[in-house]
Amino acid sequence: MERNILLTIEYDGSGFHGWQRQPQVRTVQGELEKVLTHICGIPVALNGTSRTDAGVHALGQRASFKGDFGIPADRIPLAVNNLLAGGASAQNGVGDVRIISAEEVPADFHARFSSRGKMYRYIIRNLPEVDIFKRHYCYQICQPLDLAAMKQAAEYIAGTHDFRCFQAAGGQERETTVRTIHSLSIQKVSENIIIEVSGDGFLYNMVRIIAGTLAEVGMGKKNPEDVIEIIESGDRQKAGHTAPPGGLYLIEVYY
Amino acid sequence: MERNILLTIEYDGSGFHGWQRQPQVRTVQGELEKVLTHICGIPVALNGTSRTDAGVHALGQRASFKGDFGIPADRIPLAVNNLLAGGASAQNGVGDVRIISAEEVPADFHARFSSRGKMYRYIIRNLPEVDIFKRHYCYQICQPLDLAAMKQAAEYIAGTHDFRCFQAAGGQERETTVRTIHSLSIQKVSENIIIEVSGDGFLYNMVRIIAGTLAEVGMGKKNPEDVIEIIESGDRQKAGHTAPPGGLYLIEVYY
Numbered sequence: 001m002e003r004n005i006l007l008t009i010e011y012d013g014s015g016f017h018g019w020q021r022q023p024q025v026r027t028v029q030g031e032l033e034k035v036l037t038h039i040c041g042i043p044v045a046l047n048g049t050s051r052t053d054a055g056v057h058a059l060g061q062r063a064s065f066k067g068d069f070g071i072p073a074d075r076i077p078l079a080v081n082n083l084l085a086g087g088a089s090a091q092n093g094v095g096d097v098r099i100i101s102a103e104e105v106p107a108d109f110h111a112r113f114s115s116r117g118k119m120y121r122y123i124i125r126n127l128p129e130v131d132i133f134k135r136h137y138c139y140q141i142c143q144p145l146d147l148a149a150m151k152q153a154a155e156y157i158a159g160t161h162d163f164r165c166f167q168a169a170g171g172q173e174r175e176t177t178v179r180t181i182h183s184l185s186i187q188k189v190s191e192n193i194i195i196e197v198s199g200d201g202f203l204y205n206m207v208r209i210i211a212g213t214l215a216e217v218g219m220g221k222k223n224p225e226d227v228i229e230i231i232e233s234g235d236r237q238k239a240g241h242t243a244p245p246g247g248l249y250l251i252e253v254y255y
Numbered sequence: 256m257e258r259n260i261l262l263t264i265e266y267d268g269s270g271f272h273g274w275q276r277q278p279q280v281r282t283v284q285g286e287l288e289k290v291l292t293h294i295c296g297i298p299v300a301l302n303g304t305s306r307t308d309a310g311v312h313a314l315g316q317r318a319s320f321k322g323d324f325g326i327p328a329d330r331i332p333l334a335v336n337n338l339l340a341g342g343a344s345a346q347n348g349v350g351d352v353r354i355i356s357a358e359e360v361p362a363d364f365h366a367r368f369s370s371r372g373k374m375y376r377y378i379i380r381n382l383p384e385v386d387i388f389k390r391h392y393c394y395q396i397c398q399p400l401d402l403a404a405m406k407q408a409a410e411y412i413a414g415t416h417d418f419r420c421f422q423a424a425g426g427q428e429r430e431t432t433v434r435t436i437h438s439l440s441i442q443k444v445s446e447n448i449i450i451e452v453s454g455d456g457f458l459y460n461m462v463r464i465i466a467g468t469l470a471e472v473g474m475g476k477k478n479p480e481d482v483i484e485i486i487e488s489g490d491r492q493k494a495g496h497t498a499p500p501g502g503l504y505l506i507e508v509y510y
Contacts, residue, residue, distance in 0.1 A: 130353075137388065
């Protein structure tokens, strides 16, 4: 009987060319499919929720796959993780991708199409000196950032808008560029400015362009009110730069 | 006039094949010599204090070089760091090696031969679950470790001994394997067990073998008292495993 399995996955994106399977290069989907195919004894093709870019991390990526195979769902994580931690890419006995949980889901469930939304975190480290040991894991800005201005700008971004201005070229074709951001919070936690954004869907590079725009507001290159005009214009050129991938974490997928 | 410059250097060892220059592969010495040669306008050859292995980190590596060139010592760090942070290996705008300071030293000063000793730190992370984001930066042991037993074993290691038992094959020839460990402390700081060892010199892989031996004491595979016999035996086979490189940090060089 065909089963449908939903995985929750975490990975450090710094050693991957992104989520999506590609020939010749190491991707999260590619690595996981190889190991799952070995463990399940059938060819496994994953449907991931988010096609994260190279260098982007995930604490709660989701992916589902179907097939007729024997291993109980709750034994998949350990079986996969043991193989991954023993792989050539593991460092000091620890791999860079890990399955947190696996569960049986109904036949019509699809990790991407059944999703109601997602939550991402973007970490900006704001100290006068960079920390080379954190270079894969945050966006390091050495000049002081104006947190209050960033928070004000965030309020203009939250809500339902046409977010074309925050969309990079090169993504999939979309029917509409209108999205709803349910919440966009900015908090300072010790040296980090942590941006958390949840919404019903995100355009290509949208979170990183929002983070880059908020960073420019923090640096005083843009006023918080400029964001209103940027969104109204629908013009990518008016928005801020695309913040680097290492600061971005896919935290949660909502079903 | 020939000048003599002493550098203090930090690096994240995870992207390097160790300190020592080698053809074809990326090493810390090789990267720094390339950039320094460019900035000083003369061929620069570095004398590093410690030939750290692949994956080993440094917060306070030292290296000296001689030559007749113009740039003031205090302008070297920024010039080098800017080039490194713009290089192909930089991530999110931050490089993985950085010069902290540069100073003029007398002609007879040599970063290695003038050194009186060094301090290393070894970090063991001790929680039931691994953290994949820390896989390059610590040794992750999931079973509980007996800290009191490790501290007791450490007391037997400190002092002046023939440390042949803690020497891996493959290092340089040494006149003697007697060394003095001035202090060997073990502290629990949140989830990490931090081993700090300072001494007048260290044999090849000595700190990692000490860390592996202490870890085995913590796991109950060895008794603290076994360490006395291991040292007396001079037998590498009796000592513990070589702990992985990512947990090791060269902290300070004493002159």
